[in-house]
Amino acid sequence: MANNYDFKESEKKWSKYWEEEGIYDFDGQSDKETYSIDTPPPTVSGAMHLGHAFSYSHEDFVARYQRMKQKNVFYPFGTDDNGLPTERLIEKLKNVRSTEVDRTEFVKLCQDTVAGIRPNFIQDWKNIGMSCDFNKSYSTIDNHCIRTSQLLFMDLHKKGLAYQKSAPTMWCVKCQTAIAQAELEDEELNSTFNDIIFKVGTENLIIATTRPELIPACVCIYVHPDDFRYKQIVGKKAKIPLFHYEVPIFADESVEKEKGSGAMMICSYGDKYDVEAITKRSLEPRVVIEKNGVLNHFAAKYKGMNIKDARRAILDDLEKEKLLVNKKPIQHVVNVHDKCGTEIEFLSSKQWFVKILENKKKLIKSADKIKWHPEFMKTRYVNWVEALEWDWCISRQRAYGVPFPIWYCKKCGKEMLADIKQLPVFPLENEPTKKCSCGSDKFIAEQDVMDTWATSSLSPQIVCNFIEDEEYNINFGKTYPMSLRPQAHDIIRTWAFYTIARGLYHHNKEPWSNIMISGHVLDPKGKKMSKSKGNVVEPQKVIQTYGADALRFWAANASLGKDLSYKEEDIKTALRTITKLWNASNFAFLHLTDFKNKKMELELIDKGILSKFNDIIKECTDAFDNYEYSKSKMLTEIFFWSQLCDNYLEITKDRLYNPDKRGVESRKSAQYVLYQLLLGVTKLFAPIMPYISEEIYQTHFVKSEKEKSIHISKWPKYDKKLKDEIAEKTWDKFVEILSFVRQEKAKNKLSLTAEVKLIITEEDNLLLSECLQDLKAVCKAKDIDVGEKMKVEF
């Protein structure tokens, strides 16, 4: 016996078994308590990365625990595969630009490509042992999702929470679309701070700027009202260099005197500040940058140049005309688009928004009605909401996404929403079902699509089947609000926030009762993993080499919200535990062939360890109830190694091997406890390491236990009746003496099998009177005598 555990074979075998037997299928008819999980739909891309493996493991620990607690676990799986991220993926894979090909063709290319890569992509999640019900999987661009998303957009519209507005908004000139505040990222860039001469009459007015290309967009000059340098020019006009037109000079409290020259140009639009200033003073904007990042007629001779070229050309000309008095290199942080790293611009355009700002208070209050694990992550959410300055822009000027279910009347311009029966609707291809109230039946379709968050923020409504799709077969009332949202912390401001908003807006209810937030994976030195640094570890390779259980065991080292360094050593340690568990159970079952699982009177020392293990069960259960899987794993691990393997297995060997000498009853007692402990430990490990635990369960336990998989078996239960203080005291003393003997042998460089004479105290002798034979055997003691103090003689 003692075949090595072959994780590759085992993982393949049990994955297949679970799928065939429908172990993780959600039973919509069951009256067991439902535990529903709002699994993050990963963005379809090349492959699962280690960060995914990490955080998805965490949620799967919880899912498996809840399932063993006999809850009816609703655990669907989806992929996010529309919108800009998908377009960018397809552009890269197929070497096309969405703006340069026909829209219909491009959409088809996206659909086909994604459909092709999705199965392999999902396979990675199956390979790490996710216990999702993969029958209940969705794609954020499938008809069910489009219908849900469109229906709920119409709901927002009806409630006045979605509105369209022409205004300067954040814009990416590379992706050529509006973006939302949450999609901004900081990037530190090198730039130059240029001191440029404007003229006020014949006087020079120095203005410092990092963006000379916006000089033709300048609509006024701001100075501080208390700034003595500029008091006399307020109310006058300044002449714009190179472009030869004049703008007014205003005094405004918001100006920082110490910054730059203390005088600033207000342009349409350099940043949020400009937007506010121009709105406040009702100035006529001169928007110089077009949607594609090219300068227009306002830029006169620089028309047609892109931002960077124009910047260079304008600086050159300023220099030639001696209007550039100083150039200072600086490093400053700018907002860039998170998808492509391009600096964002502010352009005026018509966009769809979801109202957020007027509901900030409510949205913050919602956070208190959800249990955050860990608690401090709530603060991040609250900080973000408090700091929000824009409503949520959900329209994107892109091709691949959920279309807005709306047309505009050609004659009167009025909005015409789709009929619910029409959904999913594609306004570019479909027509409204009725005429406009003005009598016209000519319409212009909305061209824009929704941002992908506008749909993924509805993941609870999607999976719980709010729209009541028949083929989906889920009862919304039974599954919503959901029990748990698992996710990583980087998307609190997007996914968590938007989902809470949608829950509130559509159902006046928080979408889940718990949210668990995972940390990030770092490289062995504690640095972020990134392709450019070359420190990326691929989970596929880890699984290949060490198995999914080992990877999960490693992932369980980090408690929620904590970052974890990847160290190969730690994965190896995991593998050791797996092997140990396998060997220990094989050894135990060598001696359990004649075992009958029947309650019986136990030896004192057996009662002792059983009582101790009972406490471990309680602690693990409490830990898991609080989403502290790492604590449960640690407790189980320590008990398994140092109590069960190092001590109990050694102690019972004499009884197991020599029933003729020690008596059948003492062997039976050991058998009983061995069985309970091993089954218990295997179950406690099961959520963390689903494969090895299933392998052990199927190999040894399935004959005597009822359930067809450990993963639907009952989580061990704390049993008050097992608590036995005296037995525990006996066990502790026994182990203490055993350690002492081992220590003495090590000091004297003797083998652990060396025979000794053991002397123990009268008191200990009394306490251990029932287990002296065990003590004698495991210490390899010829005799045990009573003396003044504990001693070992050779």
Added chain:
RNA sequence: GAGCCUAUGGCGUAGUCUGGUGGCGCAAUUCGUUUACACCGAAUAGGUCCCCGGUUCAAAUCCGGGUGGGCUCACCA
């Protein structure tokens, strides 16, 4: 500039809420290879628990103030 998190043997971490001799893993050293396991066992050494102050009989733990690291947001003239 603001908020949050964090600081524990060489490395990684538990313990902090609820004050009472700081535990575990890796690495190191020594010994042992015993009838599950060398993917092993036993033992040893190694810690002013970031600093300063306070509360207390007692502080890694509570309080105040610093310092270092990380994350997030803001700063964009």
